[in-house]
Amino acid sequence: MDSVANIFRRYEDVRPRLPAASFEAGTRDIASLLDIADEIDVFVFDAFGVLNVGEVPIPGAAARLHQLRALGCTIRILSNAASYDHDRAVDKFHKLGMTVAPEEIVTSRDATLPTLAPGLWGCIAAPSDDLSDVPAQTVRLMDDPTDYACVDAFLFLSTEIWTPDRQGILLQALERQPRPVMIANADLVAPREGGFTLEPGHFGHLLVDRGIPNVRFFGKPFPEVYEIVEASLPGVPVERIAMCGDTLHTDILGAAARGWRTVLVSRDGLFSGEDVPTYCLSSNIRPTWHLSRI
CATH class of the missing domain: 3.40.50.1000 (HAD superfamily/HAD-like)
Incomplete structure (x- = not known):
């Protein structure tokens, strides 16, 4: 699967095996997460394609996490990476220049x-x-x-x-x-x-x-990882949680199935350089918001 179109088709092929979800009527474009910080209490971030690409941090990601915390927002990182234990997951983000506490990270391995x-x-x-x-x-x-x-x-x-x-x-x-x-x-x-x-x-x-x-x-879009995040956020209504991810069939679909709001991030991840609305229309997976970088 060496093209976005082929990857997308394969996700659609396995769609019957994924959770079912309903979506909001339309998607609104925003310039940054600061535009919606008054609507959201918890920002949950995918890693690959949102905070980093491989071992390279995405420009501005670390600063945005600091800004959101300063506004009183809670941060979680929800990663499907299962190649290393929880302590090494924390270390990885420190090496990327992102200050992340152990309790702010949930991985599919944890689930x-x-x-x-x-x-x-x-x-x-x-x-x-x-x-x-x-x-x-x-x-x-x-x-x-x-x-x-x-x-x-x-x-x-x-x-x-x-x-x-x-x-x-x-x-x-x-x-x-x-x-x-x-x-x-x-x-x-x-x-x-x-x-x-x-x-x-x-x-x-x-x-x-x-x-x-x-x-x-295990991992997005399946429920166990979202349940772990929710358990760490007692009293937070699900509609005040936003999942920020680069993939429709994992990040957006799985979060919508939990009743969370969603942000599709498109510049550096799966849909980099692609016509994002076309894929949303074809799959009928509609994020709440869309932006280039967080």
């Missing part, structure tokens, strides 16, 4: 790990991930089919070293013996400095395409 049942889990993970926060026994899955055969379930955290051959081994293992598969990052792709990378959601949906049962997705 996935508490659901793991006891047993031996086959983990698809980055080499740098020590898996120390995984509350179960683990074995790293590489090229040995016997490892895939012996585990009780599968945990998909990262595509960093995943290959089509390894996906084939996983598929064959599941066809022989169906077992739970937890996809800890529901994204199909992520915007990076050199283009798009395939993410765990892409490979999870390939399994569902082949009829593999018990594949469960």
Whole structure:
């Protein structure tokens, strides 16, 4: 999937597997989030395409977070990145020059790990991930089919070293013996400095395409991550929460399904250089607001 049009089509293909949502009648263009700060108590930010692209911060993002906090707004970062534990997620934003407290970050990994049942889990993970926060026994899955055969379930955290051959081994293992598969990052792709990378959601949906049962997705647009954010905001009405993201089928759809308001950010993420209204009309996913950068 090397084009936005192909990525969009694939999201539409898997749309029946995503949460249902209703949307406001139209989308209003704004110049910055400061334009709506009096309507919103909590701004929730996607990371990739909104605050950073790969390891590069988006100009002005850190300053905007400071400005919103100064106005009394609460900040949360809601990321589908599952390749590293919570402490490393905090460290990443510090390295990007963004001061973020641990309680301000929620990741799809945070939502996935508490659901793991006891047993031996086959983990698809980055080499740098020590898996120390995984509350179960683990074995790293590489090229040995016997490892895939012996585990009780599968945990998909990262595509960093995943290959089509390894996906084939996983598929064959599941066809022989169906077992739970937890996809800890529901994204199909992520915007990076050199283009798009395939993410765990892409490979999870390939399994569902082949009829593999018990594949469960975590992260936006699925509800668990939004529930964690809401639990950290007691007393805040959902209509006073705004999700700021670059992807219609994850950020905007998932937040709208919770009754949150939504901001589509288009300059640096999935729809960079694209005709955004065309995609909104085609999908009938309508954000509350649209802007270039936050």
